Amino acid sequence: MWAACKVKVHDYLATTSITLRQCLRLGATMAKSKFEYVRDFEADDTCLAHCWVVVRLDGRNFHRFAEKHSFAKPNDSRALHLMTKCAQTVMEELEDIVIAYGQSDEYSFVFKRKTNWFKRRAR
Template sequence: NNQYNTCFWALVKSGKTEKEAHQALKGTSSKDKNKLLLQQFQVNYNDEPAMFRKGSTVYRDKVKTDDCGNPIKRTREAITVSNFDLIGPEFWENHQYILGEASDYLCLGGKEKYGYEYVKKFDNIHRLPYSNWTIVRISACQFDQFSLIHSFDKPNDETALRLMNACASLMMEQFPDIIFGYGFDNEYSFVFQEKTELYQRDER
């Protein structure tokens, strides 16, 4: 994770080899890493930019401002990039409309079907049922080489991360069914609305 990478590159820049840095961090807890950064490098990890510590999230927010920030009367959706605690409940409590009401069972003819014969019918069907969410993860190929060629800052290159966020925002514009995206390190994951018909929901 980012805390590990922050410690790792701080150790490497201080003169340790990559092998020595990995060995020094082996088995350390989050508290140990915070202590190492503070005592050896005078770095308070909690003061690092949220983009580095928490990753980036892209979603459609409901706002009452135009693109220039001027107030408007009607609520509109705006693609927004934020850096927050994705695990905590606060964001999801304030943005319940993103996921909506997820179905937790299949219903056919007003009756729930769980029997073997019903489930067996899906053996040769490659279309995802509507109770399944579609998540697409995009991971950078040969990222180490790419970052070396473009002289990325270690452990975090803000320009590269902002470029990733801009690309994620464009993805949401190109694919309206994307309701949420999360980026961290060299990858981005996109959640599509539950009943998306993207590629006819073919799982292959």
């Protein structure tokens, strides 16, 4: 079984090296990335024009962060102040944000209808 498998691998490598040699001889141009072709499979994920864009940021491992800093449950004033300050900083940096709303360990940011941030891409 190993011998048969070894032959198949050897044949594949031989074919691959021939193809590589041919490309080098022809002076083929290299792509920016060997995975550049994946972009052809991407769906258009642009948000509709003149519609509100809402970005929701959800906390990651917030319970561990809360335990490490001994936050009182359910609402520690230090945690609320920290999240509010972070949201204020985001709003100062991104002038297209109209309003921010926080609940639990997440914040939602509402962008202007005519915003063009990130080319209105959803992802």
